[in-house]
Amino acid sequence: MSLLFYISIIIVLFAIQLLYFKIADHFSIIDKPNERSSHKKITLRGGGIIFYFGAILFFLLNDFQYPFFVAGLTLIAAISFADDISPLSSKLRLPIHFTAMALMFYEWGLFSQPWYYIAIGFIFSVGIINAYNFMDGINGITGAYSISVLLALLFVNLKINHFIDNELIYFSLIAVMVFNYFNFRKKARCFAGDVGSVTIAFLLVFLLGKLIIQTGHFSYIFFLSVYGVDSVLTIIHRIKLKENIFEAHRKHAYQIMANELKIPHLFVSLFYGILQLIISTITIISPIAAIALTIWLGVSYIFFKRKYFHLHNY
Numbered sequence: 001m002s003l004l005f006y007i008s009i010i011i012v013l014f015a016i017q018l019l020y021f022k023i024a025d026h027f028s029i030i031d032k033p034n035e036r037s038s039h040k041k042i043t044l045r046g047g048g049i050i051f052y053f054g055a056i057l058f059f060l061l062n063d064f065q066y067p068f069f070v071a072g073l074t075l076i077a078a079i080s081f082a083d084d085i086s087p088l089s090s091k092l093r094l095p096i097h098f099t100a101m102a103l104m105f106y107e108w109g110l111f112s113q114p115w116y117y118i119a120i121g122f123i124f125s126v127g128i129i130n131a132y133n134f135m136d137g138i139n140g141i142t143g144a145y146s147i148s149v150l151l152a153l154l155f156v157n158l159k160i161n162h163f164i165d166n167e168l169i170y171f172s173l174i175a176v177m178v179f180n181y182f183n184f185r186k187k188a189r190c191f192a193g194d195v196g197s198v199t200i201a202f203l204l205v206f207l208l209g210k211l212i213i214q215t216g217h218f219s220y221i222f223f224l225s226v227y228g229v230d231s232v233l234t235i236i237h238r239i240k241l242k243e244n245i246f247e248a249h250r251k252h253a254y255q256i257m258a259n260e261l262k263i264p265h266l267f268v269s270l271f272y273g274i275l276q277l278i279i280s281t282i283t284i285i286s287p288i289a290a291i292a293l294t295i296w297l298g299v300s301y302i303f304f305k306r307k308y309f310h311l312h313n314y
Contacts, residue, residue: 001167009057009171013178017050021190029085031191043188046084047179048142048196052077054175055203058168065165069206072103076202081195100202101125108209125205128224131231132201137250138258139188139265143180144273145227146200147173152223152280153207160284163214164207172203184266219287225294226276230254233301251312253301260311 024030024044031045052073059070079096082088101122105111110121136142154169179196182189192200204224211220221228234252238245250259254272257263279297283290 009174013050013175016053017178020049044190046193046195047190048192050179051175051196051199054171058171062167066107068103068107072100073202076100077195077199080198084193084195104206108213128205129201131227133197135227136192136197137255140184140269141272142192142197143176143184144269146176148273148277149204149223161215163211219283222283222290223280225279226272229297229301253304256308
């Protein structure tokens, strides 16, 4: 594809994003700050819908590849957007999520594998999607982190093992960068919303799943080490505190950094993205070293929380 083609895609996605802002403003699709929020002003919600449109443009312009994945993405984006507009019952959301994941599993070819592959795929998918959704709490973090993961996947696809059409990664990167233009700033013009965090998580799960299934190397899961460590250890911490882990909170390490330590949101977001890029690079070079680095990251998280969590109570 030519440079002019990609410039055209950028222009189209910018136009879609700006059109969405007008729609969101008209229908008051907004995020009002509360005691658990890391922002202080009303902001448009659902700007991450652009991730879905990036994938749809890929689908329409590249011979309708991966149709079952796109069908699943459409389902999960639609129910997440509806949830952004008005909170939905889990009885409605969960069947849609499971159907979307089943479509993705079919695209992977997972149903021709032993049953326990499906069980592992389900745990893998649910865990990542929920972690991504929980971690979307400050300006820039979803965009910065997603770019770091997509860049690592692109490098593997280009240099090591071709597992997916490059264009899907290119279109996804462009969509994330368009979103970042409006979100990666001190006063964000929009937030990703559930439609953004869940959609980009679903897309990354699809890419990682295809890579792992094709290569048989589970070490690529370390492309999500930073979010994984923060999410899992925060859940353990909240269980220890006897809290409902499904309720919104401000106890993630990145939230302590941004809210209690007053580190600028964009610095924290960049830190998470760059740290993940470093771990992903090490994973490609030496999976054993990546394991050691992830363990170090977990230990660092524990020491960080022991030192600074008390500030959360003031």
